Structure formats: C-alpha cells, structure tokens
Amino acid sequence: MKPNYFRTRIKFCGVTRAGDVRLASELGVDAVGFVFAHQSRRRVEAEEARAMRSALAPFVDSVALFKDNTQEEVREIVRHMRPSLLQFHGSEDDAFCRGFGVPYLKAIAMGGDDESTLPLRARFPGAAGFLFDSHAPGGEGGSGETFDWARIPQDPGKPWLLAGGLSAANVFDAVVVTRPWGVDVSSGIELSPGIKDGDLMRRFVEEVRRADCHAL
Numbered sequence: 001m002k003p004n005y006f007r008t009r010i011k012f013c014g015v016t017r018a019g020d021v022r023l024a025s026e027l028g029v030d031a032v033g034f035v036f037a038h039q040s041r042r043r044v045e046a047e048e049a050r051a052m053r054s055a056l057a058p059f060v061d062s063v064a065l066f067k068d069n070t071q072e073e074v075r076e077i078v079r080h081m082r083p084s085l086l087q088f089h090g091s092e093d094d095a096f097c098r099g100f101g102v103p104y105l106k107a108i109a110m111g112g113d114d115e116s117t118l119p120l121r122a123r124f125p126g127a128a129g130f131l132f133d134s135h136a137p138g139g140e141g142g143s144g145e146t147f148d149w150a151r152i153p154q155d156p157g158k159p160w161l162l163a164g165g166l167s168a169a170n171v172f173d174a175v176v177v178t179r180p181w182g183v184d185v186s187s188g189i190e191l192s193p194g195i196k197d198g199d200l201m202r203r204f205v206e207e208v209r210r211a212d213c214h215a216l
C-alpha cells in the first residue's frame with residue numbers, strides 16, 4: 001500500500017532571482033534549488049547563490065544541484081554558499097556524494113534503461129533521499145518533460161521526490177497517483193529558463209495542497 005503523507009514537500013528548483021526566492025518562502029515551499037550544472041541555462045555562480053540564499057526565510061532548505069561537477073567545484077560551492085542539501089544528477093557514486101559533509105539527494109534518470117541490478121538503497125546507502133527525473137542517463141535535466149510514473153521503483157527505501165515536467169496542470173494527479181514524499185519543479189513555474197512566474201508558483205503550491213487533502 002502507498003503511504004499517505006500528511007503534507008507533500010515542495011522544492012522549487014533553478015531560481016536565479018532573489019525576488020523569486022522570497023516569494024517561494026512566502027508560499028511555504030520546503031526547499032529552493034540553485035543549479036551549478038555546467039550545461040544548464042539556469043546555472044548561477046556561487047556568489048549569486050550565496051546572496052539569494054540570504055533571501056530565504058528560516059526553515060526553508062537551500063539545495064545546490066550538480067551534474068558531474070568536479071570534487072573541487074562542489075567543495076568550493078559548499079564552502080562559499082553553505083547549502084543545507086546537495087542534489088546530484090550525473091554519474092556520481094555514493095562515495096563522491098557523501099564526501100562533502102552535507103546530506104544529499106541522488107537524482108535517478110528515468111528516461112532510459114537502468115543498467116544496474118542493485119537496489120538504489122544498496123548503491124547509495126548514504127543518500128538522504130532520491131529524486132526520480134525524466135532525463136536519460138547522462139542527459140540534461142530541467143527539460144519540462146514527464147516520464148512514465150509506473151516505472152518508479154516500488155519501495156526505494158528512502159524518502160523520494162517526483163520531478164520532470166510537473167506544473168499546476170498535472171501535479172494534482174502526480175501526487176494522488178504516485179504519493180511521493182516530495183515534488184520538485186523547475187520549467188513548470190517559469191516564463192523562461194531561470195525566470196519564475198509568481199502566479200505559476202502560487203498555483204503549483206495550491207494544487208499540491210489540494211492533492212494532500214484529497215489523499216487523506
């Protein structure tokens with residue numbers, strides 16, 4: 001049987017403006033993500049992320065997102081920005097991800113075949129949780145595309161977030177059908193990459209809360 005969480009956690013990812021960070025806090029989201037992946041159109045510098053982090057309200061997590069960044073890059077960003085969580089989207093293994101003294105989420109690429117036969121909890125025993133995203137292994141995230149939710153592993157063994165193509169138009173169904181611990185959104189609350197829209201953000205949160213009431 002699927003869990004019935006009292007409240008689905010919400011993460012807004014790929015912010016590039018302090019005003020969007022402030023509004024996210026006002027709307028009661030649980031975490032805001034800053035992208036440091038090299039190819040991303042939402043990439044920010046450590047200095048910018050640090051400034052935006054100070055716009056966060058208390059009790060809102062700051063997440064630093066990486067995709068195959070070097071150990072030195074991750075270390076520098078952790079030192080500079082002091083994120084409360086790390087999120088890894090590339091081929092990083094558990095030893096790499098846990099090497100920075102900050103809890104981490106491991107993104108699992110759902111857009112292709114997983115070649116590993118080991119369960120996720122055995123591959124990433126140090127992970128605080130998982131994030132199931134639509135990109136193919138090695139591919140770029142933040143595409144705004146969904147994946148077949150039936151492919152989510154039955155019992156990942158840790159808290160997990162659903163990501164990939166979520167928006168106010170589909171997040172109610174996504175939460176009711178999959179019952180994730182949390183949801184993560186980037187494109188679905190944007191006007192253009194990195195530029196969030198206040199109305200889309202507010203409607204997204206409303207739809208998640210509506211689903212939470214429905215699920216109980």
Ligand SMILES: O=C(O)c1ccccc1N[C@@H]1O[C@H](COP(=O)(O)O)[C@@H](O)[C@H]1O
Pocket residue numbers: 013014033035037040041042043065066067089131133140141142143144145163164165166184185186187188
């Ligand atoms: O947002 C990016 O540019 C990005 C780059 C590299 C890896 C992940 C990225 N974003 C993450 O992708 C998912 C889903 O995004 P979307 O809602 O489909 O646009 C989310 O976890 C973003 O944080």
